Amino acid sequence: MIRFTSVSKSYPRTGTAVDNVSLHIGRGEFVFFTGPSGAGKTTLLKMVYMEERPSSGEVRVSGTSSVTAGDREVAKLRRKLGIVFQDFRLLDNRTAEQNVAFALEVTDTAPAMIGPKVARALTQVGLAGKGTAFPRELSGGEQQRVAIARALVNDPFVLIADEPTGNLDDRATRGIFQLLREINASGTAVMMATHNLELIRRQEFRTIEMTRGAVVFDSAEQKPARES
Amino acid sequence: MRSIRDALIAFRRTPLLSVLSITTIAFSLFAFGLFGLVALNIREALDRLEDRVEIRAFVADGTAPESMAQAAGDIAAYPEVLATKSVSQDEALVRAKKELGDFRDVFEGAVLPASIDVRLKPGFRDPASVKRVSARIRAFSFVDDIRYGEEWIEKLYRLRNVAGIAGIVLGLSFAGVSMIIIGTTIRMAVLSRAKEISIMRLVGATDGYIRRPFLIEGLAKGILGGLLALLLTYVTRTIIDRYLIQTIFFDARVTLLGLLFGAMLGLLGSAFSVGRHLRRV
Numbered sequence: 224m225i226r227f228t229s230v231s232k233s234y235p236r237t238g239t240a241v242d243n244v245s246l247h248i249g250r251g252e253f254v255f256f257t258g259p260s261g262a263g264k265t266t267l268l269k270m271v272y273m274e275e276r277p278s279s280g281e282v283r284v285s286g287t288s289s290v291t292a293g294d295r296e297v298a299k300l301r302r303k304l305g306i307v308f309q310d311f312r313l314l315d316n317r318t319a320e321q322n323v324a325f326a327l328e329v330t331d332t333a334p335a336m337i338g339p340k341v342a343r344a345l346t347q348v349g350l351a352g353k354g355t356a357f358p359r360e361l362s363g364g365e366q367q368r369v370a371i372a373r374a375l376v377n378d379p380f381v382l383i384a385d386e387p388t389g390n391l392d393d394r395a396t397r398g399i400f401q402l403l404r405e406i407n408a409s410g411t412a413v414m415m416a417t418h419n420l421e422l423i424r425r426q427e428f429r430t431i432e433m434t435r436g437a438v439v440f441d442s443a444e445q446k447p448a449r450e451s
Numbered sequence: 452m453r454s455i456r457d458a459l460i461a462f463r464r465t466p467l468l469s470v471l472s473i474t475t476i477a478f479s480l481f482a483f484g485l486f487g488l489v490a491l492n493i494r495e496a497l498d499r500l501e502d503r504v505e506i507r508a509f510v511a512d513g514t515a516p517e518s519m520a521q522a523a524g525d526i527a528a529y530p531e532v533l534a535t536k537s538v539s540q541d542e543a544l545v546r547a548k549k550e551l552g553d554f555r556d557v558f559e560g561a562v563l564p565a566s567i568d569v570r571l572k573p574g575f576r577d578p579a580s581v582k583r584v585s586a587r588i589r590a591f592s593f594v595d596d597i598r599y600g601e602e603w604i605e606k607l608y609r610l611r612n613v614a615g616i617a618g619i620v621l622g623l624s625f626a627g628v629s630m631i632i633i634g635t636t637i638r639m640a641v642l643s644r645a646k647e648i649s650i651m652r653l654v655g656a657t658d659g660y661i662r663r664p665f666l667i668e669g670l671a672k673g674i675l676g677g678l679l680a681l682l683l684t685y686v687t688r689t690i691i692d693r694y695l696i697q698t699i700f701f702d703a704r705v706t707l708l709g710l711l712f713g714a715m716l717g718l719l720g721s722a723f724s725v726g727r728h729l730r731r732v
């Protein structure tokens with residue numbers, strides 16, 4: 224479903240961010256990405272939704288190749304992905320409902336479909352009663368739930384979460400993580416970058432550890448993926 | 452529909468810049484229009500004037516009427532010449548009195564030279580042909596002097612060219628300024644919506660979709676600018692018509708072309724800068 228083949232990414236000024244990574248993530252998997260700051264987790268996730276393209280190698284996501292895809296194809300691909308960040312990225316002047324609806328409005332969804340889809344997504348993240356609240360009227364955890372609802376509203380096959388709990392306290396973190404597990408249980412794959420080792424240690428999920436751009440551990444292989 | 456609504460919102464967000472964009476586009480087209488009208492009317496005048504272009508060869512005193520008639524016949528056979536006419540001293544006096552109307556007393560007792568008046572065929576009325584024919588006529592020994600509208604015509608030709616060039620230079624300058632202002636407007640709009648745009652990208656909006664409202668906004672400004680210019684040009688022309696001289700206006704085709712040019716200015720200005728600025732969001 225998502226396959227990295229000998230992928231490297233280097234930036235003009237900072238050099239190598241991702242170094243010769245090959246990996247495969249299957250349908251419905253839950254995968255943690257860990258590693259020290261600057262290891263390349265964010266860069267790797269960006270290559271999944273093709274915000275960045277590899278300097279060499281290929282990323283294939285559900286039939287879309289990083290080598291050949293044009294802007295249009297990337298846009299179409301992102302409609303099948305859900306993406307959330309540490310900083311939520313909600314629009315302050317729109318209510319929770321409107322923030323979720325935004326993802327549908329700008330992707331030519333039939334207007335009649337928007338209302339029901341938004342309601343369903345907000346219910347799924349446990350915010351059914353707060354649809355008319357503005358982001359500033361919501362807690363951090365609730366704001367992240369709105370962002371997740373927006374990511375889910377197009378029924379993505381994978382949810383990409385880059386430190387989704389980075390700005391949250393322990394309680395909210397557990398809540399969000401519980402939500403991600405439920406989402407995964409319903410069949411959506413989850414790729415989550417996190418620094419929260421505690422969270423990872425208590426889970427049975429696949430864990431990929433990166434250091435200086437390279438994958439140094441992949442629990443799916445039960446051994447160090449590569450010495451360097 | 453969304454695009455039109457967004458364009459209206461954008462308009463309200465930066466009303467000053469929007470008005471400025473429209474005004475500069477209008478000025479650009481107004482400059483084209485005004486100087487275009489000057490050029491058009493000069494050409495129209497030239498067409499009418501050229502109809503009357505005559506070469507008048509003044510004949511020395513005491514030339515025999517037979518020689519004059521002979522020469523007039525010869526000249527009429529030149530390929531460029533439409534017709535010739537011998538004018539005796541008496542006839543010249545009568546004509547001068549008629550042309551000057553109230554001032555005819557001035558000519559009391561005067562003697563005007565006889566002449567051969569030459570009219571050229573259409574297509575041979577440009578300054579170069581006039582000069583060429585004049586040179587041949589000058590070869591007749593009894594021809595004293597030759598007059599033709601040379602200076603007049605050349606001046607008008609030059610004036611027309613100057614008006615044309617001035618219109619183009621001024622029009623292009625304003626077009627350039629309008630491009631810069633449109634670019635600034637769009638930069639501000641893109642920056643103020645940077646977060647919105649980045650989220651649109653994230654959830655899979657196409658580039659075309661993100662651009663559309665900016666392009667429609669530009670197109671609308673271009674059309675409004677064009678209409679404003681048309682109004683300005685028309686009013687100016689009407690005033691000149693009423694208080695100065697009769698003029699003609701552009702035909703429907705040229706008018707439409709002007710509006711189209713305004714629309715293109717707005718659209719291209721937007722397309723150019725939206726592409727540049729979106730890349731940085």
Ligand SMILES: Nc1ncnc2c1ncn2[C@@H]1O[C@H](COP(=O)(O)OP(=O)(O)OP(=O)(O)O)[C@@H](O)[C@H]1O
Binds near residue numbers: 239240259266267
């Ligand atoms: N846009 C960019 N331009 C230049 N260099 C970049 C860019 N993005 C990331 N880098 C570099 O790539 C390397 C990896 O960065 P990345 O953000 O992927 O790390 P990370 O694992 O997500 O770190 P963190 O845990 O702090 O979020 C870093 O050395 C960084 O300086």
Ligand SMILES: [Mg+2]
Binds near residue numbers: 264265266385
């Ligand atoms: Mg990161």
